[in-house]
Amino acid sequence: MDMLIPVLFALSGxxxxxxxTVLQRKAALSVPRSDKLRARLMLDLLRHxxxxxxxxxxxxxxxxxxVALATGPLTVVQPLFVLELPLTLVIAAVLLHGRMSRLGWVAVAAVVAGLAVVLVAASPVGNRTHAPMDRWVPALAVCSVVIVALVVTALRRPEGRGRAACFGLATAVAYAMTAALMKxxxxTLDDGGVTAFLTTWQTYGFAVFGGTALFLLENAMQAGPLVASQPAITLGDASMSLALGLTVYEEYVRTGWWLLPQLLGVALIAVGVFALSRMSLARALTGEDRPAVGAGAT
Structure with missing residues (x-):
């Protein structure tokens, strides 16, 4: 029962x-394609x-x-956001009148089953509310260096899968650090109210990393195909969040032979995410392809 609230809120998130994602894409499709200035485009969208x-x-x-992060472990909450991609495609199939192929549904099932296997096998526990600075400083330093290194690597590569994957991984690290700071x-907000919330450095930290993540996400989407960026974002966020949960908040997951089913679950998630990222419906949502009624896997 202790995990019910964070799980429900994470799934809702x-x-x-x-x-x-689907609603904003649906609105964008209703605006005529042109060379309008972005400000004019926003004005058009605001009327929808x-x-x-x-x-x-x-x-x-x-x-x-x-709410999920405030009530549950980072190692439980963030991995559940892996479901965002399959949920996006299922909703898009309904609202954009697309079609999920049989392979698409198999991929969705693989992601869901893989996530369930990972969480059951890992059985994450622990819900510290704060972490000492001697844990924050190394985490912030490492994540910042990794983000910068990935961005530099991306900028040195031509547009394509390699560049998109680097930007995607940088986005994932920024997202994971945002969640860790937000927790x-x-x-702090719950314990000390708005004043404490506005005076703690973590509030401004997650705002900075969150803004950075959105900027990097936009670059990842424009740098290359979705099949390169989306798996990097989805799997990278879950993996980095797990690492931060274990090192910063001292959360615990089962090891030993339990690592075998965990690796199996990760493999299922990876296969499912790669398959979903290849679907024409997924590419249509990012503008990579024009949406088509009855679009299925490619």
Whole structure:
């Protein structure tokens, strides 16, 4: 029962993020393609209730993630956001009148089954609300260096899969650090109120890393195909969040022979995510392909 609330809110957050992606894409498709300035494009989108509903969904996702992190371990909450991609495609198939092929549904099942296997085998425990600075400093330093190194590597490569994967991994590290900082910040809000929330450094830390993640995500989407960036983002975020949960918050997962089913679950997730990222419906959501009714896997 202790895990029920964070799990429900994490699942709600993943669903809200998925819904926001589809609604915003649906609104964008209703705006005529042209060489309009971005400011004019935003004005056009603001007149669409569907786009505004997408913004509401984004806000709802952020609130759900914050509550989940405030009530549960990082090693439980963040991996559940792996479900965002399959949820996005299922919702898109309904709202954009696309079609999930049989392979698509198999891939969705693989992601869900893999995640269930990983969480059951790992059985994460621990929910520290704060971490000492001697744990934060190395984590911040390592993550910052990794992000910079990945961005530099990406910029040295031509547009394509390698560049998209590097930007995707940098995005994943930024997302994971955002979640780690948000966890302490939300506990501070709960314990000390708004004043404490606005005076703790973690609040500004997660704002900086969160903004960085959004900037890097945009670059990842433009740098190359979704099949390169999305797996890096999805798997990288879950993996880095696990590492931060273990090292910063001293959370615990089972090891020993339990690592075998965990690796099996990770393999299922990876196969499913790669397959979903190759679907034409997934590429349509990022503008990589024009959406088509009845779009299936490629």
């Amino acid at each position: 993943a669903f809200s993020n998925a819904l926001a 209730p569907v786009w505004l509903a997408g913004i509401v969904a984004v806000i709802a996702a952020a609130v759900c993630q914050a 302490t910040s939300m506990h």
